[in-house]
Amino acid sequence: MASTRELILDAAARVLRERGLANATTKEIARAAGFSEATLYKHFRDKLELMVVVLHERGPQFIPMLMTLPARAGTAPVRELLSELAAVCITFYRDGFPMFxxxxxxxxxxxAHRAHLSARDLGPHRANEGLAAYLRAEQSLGNIAADADPEAIAGLLLGACFQHAFTSFFAPAPREDKAAAAAFVAGLRL
Incomplete structure (x- = not known):
């Protein structure tokens, strides 16, 4: 059986994705989880903390994947790992837009969000840093060109994923997410 905290996180993920942070209330989240608002506050300081935890624990495995990516250098073809990451990244951005x-x-x-992230040494820049670290590790193994720019490649790939997710809110995405991810990676000069 799921813990109270887990049930609250599941409900918060649904409510925050449907309504966004500004339009969702802790009362609504607690009700969706089947608990009182007081129970929610026993597990989370405020709505902002709850949102950050939802992004980390209920979002697509983008952040955990980024954290482990440098250790995966040399374990699979670079384009294969980058395509996998890009597909997860697109879903993360799309699911996160209502909250963002x-x-x-x-x-x-x-x-408040900046302060929360800063206190934990987190933030969107960590995505670029994590991906660039992986690319430098692959570069040191000779799996990407010595003159390739890991920071530029990271920015280009993550930016393309963000743009694809963003435009999907206005019109159907021109390509299915996995196909788009693979196309973005195929276009990179590695």
Whole structure:
């Protein structure tokens, strides 16, 4: 049986993705989980902390994959690993947009979110850093060109994934996510 914390996280993920951070209340999240609002506050300090935990624990495995990617250098073809990462990245961005939009629409929420991430040495820049670290490891193994720029490649790939996820809210994506991810990786000069 799932713990109270797990049930709250599952409900919060659903509510936050459907309504965004600004439009979801802790009361609504608690009700969706089948608990009182007081129970929610026994596990999470506030809605912002709950959102950050949802992003880390209920989002696609983008962040955990990034954290382990450098250790996977040399274990599979580079383009294969990058395609896998890009597909997960697209889903992470698409699922996160309702929450991200809420964060950026309110200066107080944005400031609190920045402080929360800063205190834990986290932030969106970590995605680029993690991917660049993996690419440097592959470069040191001779699996990508010595003159390739790992930071530029990381930025290009993650940016393409972000753009693909973003545009999917306005019109159907031109390609299925996995196909788009593979195409983005195929276009990289490695």
């Amino acid at each position: 939009a809420s964060i950026f629409s309110d200066p107080a929420i944005l400031a």
